[in-house]
């Protein structure tokens with residue numbers, strides 16, 4: 001999704017710093033890039049393409065000014081081309097605007113403005129904003145007041161930042177349902193879609209709420225509400241460092257983040273006592289749990305259902321956030337609705353959270369501190385994965401699972417599971433100590449068109465997640481299935497062109513899954529077995545196999561068996577020369593419904 005940055009710098013030129021900041025938002029997924037600075041006129045450079053390509057043509061040297069805005073665009077309205085790239089301006093080029101989100105009523109506004117004589121250059125919804133700002137400023141309002149009036153006119157989701165030639169050294173910004181943070185540095189003031197953009201300059205952050213107006217000047221930051229009242233906002237210090245958002249010698253963020261998974265588990269386990277407090281608060285008042293999430297977070301939630309229902313007997317449902325509204329009437333005050341989201345900004349999830357807040361207790365399990373979900377849910381569990389830059393979720397998934405395991409174990413008062421969790425980081429490290437055989441085994445599948453992933457019980461969601469990782473970064477079709485369900489239809493597809501990844505941890509489902517392995521093998525499939533070391537004698541009947549510590553039984557297998565599946569997708573993507581960090585058409589933070 002789009003990313004925005006704005007800055008006002010007391011001592012430095014804005015253009016190179018804006019470029020540096022916006023390049024840290026590349027991970028969000030984008031097709032165009034643009035920068036505007038202000039110094040008695042507005043300087044704009046923008047184009048379709050990646051920052052590295054566009055940057056060579058941008059030549060920032062002649063972009064004057066110590067204030068400015070920047071943007072990476074993920075096209076929603078209008079093709080990805082230079083004209084539709086942000087920043088957009090009014091006709092005179094005196095106001096420049098960047099925007100993340102969607103202005104839902106832009107067509108009515110645009111029709112009205114055109115009937116009043118305005119001329120538009122792009123196909124975007126965003127372009128109405130500088131025209132509206134200009135009209136309000138022509139009535140005598142300041143840029144800040146004009147922004148306040150503009151948000152009364154536009155509907156939808158937005159984070160907006162603007163500069164104006166008539167108000168030098170100033171950036172005015174606002175947000176609603178799209179992320180925006182404010183950074184307070186030493187004589188350097190920022191707004192940005194996400195903290196990695198500005199971590200190098202400051203980790204003192206303010207989180208503006210819906211329709212609050214942020215004004216950056218050389219003297220500091222002023223935040224006002226929709227009535228114009230000055231707000232005294234808390235400055236929070238985040239403990240993420242710029243290094244955490246660097247590749248640090250790894251070829252890609254994704255592989256670096258896979259190697260950080262044992263720490264993601266270790267660090268999230270430290271949340272145990274705060275999770276216990278939440279459980280103590282809700283336990284006696286709930287008779288049903290509903291998880292709501294999208295994508296990878298949905299798969300983490302599915303594991304939660306297996307854990308909670310099998311250990312506590314509490315009815316647990318899992319809903320896709322985008323389908324949530326059809327089930328919303330089944331919630332009541334005795335339902336605990338748990339929202340899982342690494343970003344805390346997913347539009348589908350936030351929409352559902354707002355609805356659930358009306359009837360039920362809500363809990364958000366989120367990786368990004370201060371994100372919208374953390375501010376809207378009644379209870380919050382912060383996963384401790386650190387910043388995740390790769391678009392495909394890996395370490396945030398494992399940290400979500402860790403939080404869900406803690407929740408389930410504490411709900412059931414299951415000390416044995418709590419003890420097992422402590423050992424999980426070591427099992428992950430064991431796998432990562434020697435990945436070469438897995439790499440060699442996987443690379444040869446780069447020309448394969450389809451994969452199946454099968455697992456039973458706790459590792460059925462692992463099969464779904466393994467298949468999603470494959471699709472996301474290798475563009476190979478992968479389908480996750482409950483191992484016992486294959487024979488009810490998809491078995492018809494199995495032949496020697498389709499490898500089947502069989503997830504086979506020790507435990508009560510082992511024998512049955514083994515039969516499913518034989519089932520697909522006898523239909524000619526190339527079986528890739530992922531199982532326990534002591535099973536080598538039976539798993540070696542597979543074409544390929546990967547072995548894991550025997551102590552990892554089926555209940556904790558989701559936290560460990562996913563690692564080789566993530567690695568397999570990574571190695572295939574690299575072998576196919578795809579960038580695993582920035583899969584086509586996908587975005588890290590999906591802020592549109």
Ligand code: AGP
Nearest residue numbers: 295296297341342343346392393
């Ligand atoms: C994960 O690899 C995907 N990029 C995607 O499915 C993601 O999990 C989904 O969009 C939900 O995101 P969230 O966790 O930030 O809410």
